[in-house]
Amino acid sequence: MHTNYYFLRQLAPALTAQLRGYRVASCFSQEKDELVIGLTDGAREFWLKAQLGATFPALALPETFQRARANSVDLFPELLGELVETVAAWPQDRVLQVNFRSGARLVFKLYGPRPNAIFRSSPDAPAQLFQQRLLADADLRPGPAPGAPAAAPGAPAPSTALGPPADGSPTSSSKSDPSDKSVVQTKAKLPPALADLPARYLRAHGYDAAPPDAQMRLVNQVLAQLETPAHYYLIRLDGRTRLSLLPLGEILDTLPGADPVGALRRFVPMALSRRALEAETKQVRQALTRRADEATTGAAHARQRLHALAHEAGYRHAADLIMAHLHEIPAGAAEVELLDYYTNQPRLVKLKTGEKPQRTAENLYRKAKNQQIEERQLSQRIERRETEALGALERLEELDTQPALAELRAFRAWRKQHGLEPAAAAGKGPTELPFKVFEDRGFTILVGRNAANNDLLTQKYTHKDDYWLHAKDVSGSHVVVRHRAGQPVPAPVLEHAAQLAAWYSRRQNDSLCPVTVTPKKFVRKPKGARPGQVIVEREQVLLVVPANPFEGQERE
Template sequence: MHTNFYFLRQLASALETSLTGLRFMECFSQDRDEVVLVFAQAKGRLNYYKPFYIKATLRPDFSGLSFPETVRRARTNSVDLFEAISKFSEDDSPNPAFEKEGRVVIGVRSFLNERCLAILLEDNYAMVFKFFGNRPNLVAFYHNTVVELFNQRLVADYQLIFDTFDRPIDQSWDAFEKADFDHRKLFPTFGKIVNDWLSTEFQKQKLQPEQQWILIQDVVKQLESPIYYVTKLQYRPTLSLLPVGDILQEFSDPIAATNRFYGLYNGVDTFDREKGEILRVLDKRKKRAESLIDVNMQRLIAREEGASHEEMGHILMANLHDIQAVPGAKSPESVTLTDFYRDEPITIKLKPDLSPQKNAENFYRKSKNEKIEEEFLAAQVASREKEIEQIDQQKTDLAAINTLKELRRYSKLHNLQNEDGRNKGEISQLFKEAIVDNFRILIGRNARNNDLLTQKYAFKEDLWLHARDVSGSHVVIKYQAGKPFPKNVIERAAELAAWYSKRRTDSLCPVIVTPKKYVRKPKGLAEGQVIVEKEDIVMVVPKE
């Protein structure tokens, strides 16, 4: 569901026209993650006509609203909710003819730079739909205080304060400049579709910050008075404020657009949904492989430009007699010599505290690491090219599969389960997490969080990783019974350990890999510090 601030603001305006003056008659649920609100004109005691229904789906992986013409309430497995708000008590109602009728809707509003929508009721009550990432909820307020929740498990929602939902944000050019030209800090509710579109345009057009800002302003204008697009994006129905993907239908009314999208989304059968998920996984893997090939090729090409460390060592050794030391030092800070490989001058930076010959030896030592890295990068490119070939073949195979049973068999055989899926439980809230080939990788956030991960949430069979000789995040690959840790999973976890460390900018980083049983923390060590009794080392390129 498209729940960015701009869509919710326009939806609020449309709903206000439809709801204002109606009464909040009842609220019920027939599904753990779904709730129905009924608004209507009062006809008499416990009777109403012209109902307006709001059906809210509030799952961690999908949340949104629809506005069906009718909703059939089941006689069983149905529970009344928010009765204290939707019904008057006898003491509240001055007129017995209107006993237990709902409170009147006095308005609908959105909130500045926030993914929330509020239905305002008389007597200072409000029903707020909260679309916060994987924690959507329906929250009832009396003035500023939460009085009831739909999802009781989200206990932190009891601390919400109605008057603090608005988030004023400086969205000027100066603020964009101060944010290092990261538009997401200024427009936090753009959502994935808008952010992905902008990032693609920035790269495709190679826009400078001033040009990016002009494009951002154009997008904001479009979001403020949009056409609503029901489209197919990444193999699934999507509601968008931008014309992206395979557009199925256009709307000018946000309620009609939402209903159409909702119908399409729920109308996708199990086979199409699972096949789409698998294809998204393959597209993600292919994009990641292509990105790694591009990065590694650029590094290889950069090494071919200019003199290598070995060549600079040879040039220094051939010109030792021409290098004049600065008084009091063994070598000058730099020296310009003839590059006899290319027949042109070359300026070589030296370490003044070393002799010219020792500087040459230093370049020879670096050249050995350089060759190791070149071999590693070349092997990475070859591996990723092979992976892309395999992905293309798998997509061809999937096109010929027409039954759910065959699809699931193929998916299991080739490890194509959704690697985008995330565990929404306690662990995922405590640590950063990645899923690679169904193996969970947990990443500590800071020194204290590292201790929590290693000491309480990692077990002896888990694999533990850390960038060698520098501070950084503890990384844990969770063990799966009877399954060895795949090489590509270890490599990906090592890339993350390197990235979340002080070696992030290194071209190649050594990473410790060891079973958790060889990691211990004696008393007296500082937060995040441990002793590793046995270790292997893998060399990787730091990768977020």
């Protein structure tokens, strides 16, 4: 609430009492979105530092300030030498106005997404903007200074687009400002200036369930507390450090209500110092939550697939039936009904018309072996993903329960220890390749999964010096052997890659398969070609036996 009307209305008279008669000695900026104003009465100095960035608009009141010798620029030269008369807060708005004896005015517009400082050397002078991109602020004029002559009878009350009308009614900006999204929406209309903290305080004290008359009493009680606060509270709420006029959330410090300047001096440095911790903690929390959700979902999908494999009649079962009833199967049959010895019920088995039943059974036995490998891999995946989910949940629990992590240095050490740094997380991304990945003698072999994936592999993930392989004259996967600087690819590695290219092609069941081998620079994709289709300009051919990459793992 450090930019809320109810705090600014306490801050304004305190600043008036302290700054009346002070002269502006300097006005400059040495950081982005920062305006520094130095004032003095000849014996004492007072510093006002306006943070006018969209992420954290605030008025800081440092007791001392040292101007940098370089990278500092003077601003608002006509402001120098002006004497402060009063400081005023506009009713029901987030605007603080400094009035000078000459009639000059400096307005601090503390709207969350678009704060600004607007200076006019006189009421009719052109506006000078700190944030030049907010051109609409040039048309904003502050209301009359306290003590200005009253308007003539019958004349309309002066009003501005930014400031309030003289009658104190809310401005159009305070009525429709989209940043005030957290006002309680109930039968009893609340002032927009209440914003989110008083609204949450009301909810915590039963506002929503109370009858209308009780709601009004609660609102009036809260308004009385806001208009004459007994204390200012530095609180932690939803992972953010905030200034509140009401006791809410985790109270970090309690300050006297008679000293809004002291409260602001205590709050702004604390909030700025904790912003990095709060932002990084939020980032890590989101990453851990996402990791836990993804791991849990992955484990659930793998468990569903494993359950389906365990409860369906397997390839081995069908192959056993074919071999047991081989003498009963007519030649060229597309399907045959056989007695299942396990259930004593007839079962329909599909066959290939141009293939012998023995060859069909052989292929089914091979698929059964691959199915066993898939089941083992699914079990490993379930275990791995559940471990990942448990680890992420444990880190989240540590984040909530370890007091040491409330300090930035300890938090960053903990984050580094568990590999949660943004750079480390970004570095892990490229290793999760969307292809089949194999290793041989330190060389990485990548295999495409389908036509579109082949295009992605060949066009986006392959260097011109990588070796590119493909089964000759048939459809199949693109295979790439990644080169290593200064190391030629050994012949056994190329042969292994060629066997993979043969296996992941239509020649998978052939006794021998010719495979095209060429550097990637001789492979191009013609305009208008279908997914996965390329032209090879220069090639060598290896003749290899298609090899199941998982059979070696099974034997081990």
